Amino acid sequence: MASFVIEGGHRLCGEIHPQGAKNEVLQIICATLLTAEEVTVNNIPDILDVNNLIQLLREMGVTVAKKGIDSYSFKAENVDLAYLESDEFLKKCSSLRGSVMLIGPMVARFGKALISKPGGDKIGRRRLDTHFVGIQALGADFRYDEERGIYEITAGGLQGNYMLLDEASVTGTANIVMAAVLAKGTTTIYNAACEPYVQQLCRLLNRMGAKISGIASNLLTIEGVEALHGTQHTVLPDMIEVGSFIGMAAMTRSEITIKNVSYENLGIIPESFRRLGIKIEQRGDDIYVPAQETYEIESFIDGSIMTIADATWPGLTPDLLSVMLVVATQAKGSVLIHQKMFESRLFFVDKLIDMGAQIILCDPHRAVVIGHNHGFKLRGARLTSPDIRAGIALLIAAMSAEGTSTISNIEQIDRGYQDIEGRLNAIGARITRI
């Protein structure tokens, strides 16, 4: 298990480039299974979750070629269906949340998918009902094999249908869309998730020959087609990384420029940081964050205390709440952070409290943060990274703290952030991997 040793108190200065979006690329890579032709994907981040998924596809028989520094081509001409039954495949799926999105394409193209309970962050219950109910609505049979602990989905041929999802699940919507593109007839998905990840998937599928309309809304209509063909795709910048860098700049009182952020795809993220009092300037497609000695959390118009809560898109992504919480610890004022979606994502605040932050954890979903307004610096500490976003939030806390901190279990951070210490050290951080 690797660790980061962080010397706190150094300001950052300069430009930083966000990597390609993890949650988009996981969908896109799975979608390449929908055709026997070559699909080239650009701007793929070099991170653990993505590399594991690429490796999994290779082992499934997909021809994967590295075309450039961040470009790969995928050709799923000879998929080894027997491998998909093997314990080895199922074990690998269980360590990777993104593997759940193999179901849609596999059922659509080969009529069968097996999957073990997918991995990912341990941040509370993460049910898969939406995925299975949606694919069942297209005519697939679904069975849970208790002995092997696996889900088995089979279909003689999928048939388009109307469905109203019980929740706007991101990966669930992706799975159903990928199944529906090759189904007979028309599928309508109401209460579909419409995060940029899903939008990008739909655009890719349309370039492959699919007929999807309603992209960016919560009502998707998919006219099934006989087959899909090869194409090219470029992954958007990772909006969670962009948000993480905004928070990092504010917390360390640094002046940085985040390059090529695809501003139009950031939704409410910039405004949410502005509500914490952080100044952000859009400069073309870059975000400039000036050095700020202080930032003051806004109140609501009626004077009541600000709440920052997650919601499905175009609401605020839950993946940035840990970062916003940490940033609030040095703001002027108070804020209620309300993590509605996940049940166990706020427990890392105990570590921030040990570092000197003023936080009241009201319940597993809500924490009140009373900012220090930089009047008191957090203290360096020995920390461990419980999940990817708490990990980056703790890294931010450590970078702003007095003294040296150690963060263990940084594999959690590596799941989603490419060479994070290299990129941050290049603009002034002092982070060592041991």
Ligand SMILES: CC(=O)N[C@H]1[C@@H](OP(=O)(O)OP(=O)(O)OC[C@H]2O[C@@H](n3ccc(=O)[nH]c3=O)[C@H](O)[C@@H]2O)O[C@H](CO)[C@@H](O)[C@@H]1O
């Ligand atoms: C690989 C990937 O893409 N992971 C992302 C994806 O996970 P994932 O697709 O697994 O998450 P879901 O969208 O299915 O749901 C996330 C959580 O929110 C709850 N929920 C969801 C929708 C809703 O309307 N109400 C509700 O309460 C679910 O029960 C679940 O606990 O989306 C999450 C929500 O943006 C992000 O945190 C994850 O980073």
Ligand SMILES: C=C(OP(=O)(O)O)C(=O)O
């Ligand atoms: C929760 C996340 O990832 P995963 O869905 O892969 O666990 C995340 O990216 O914040």
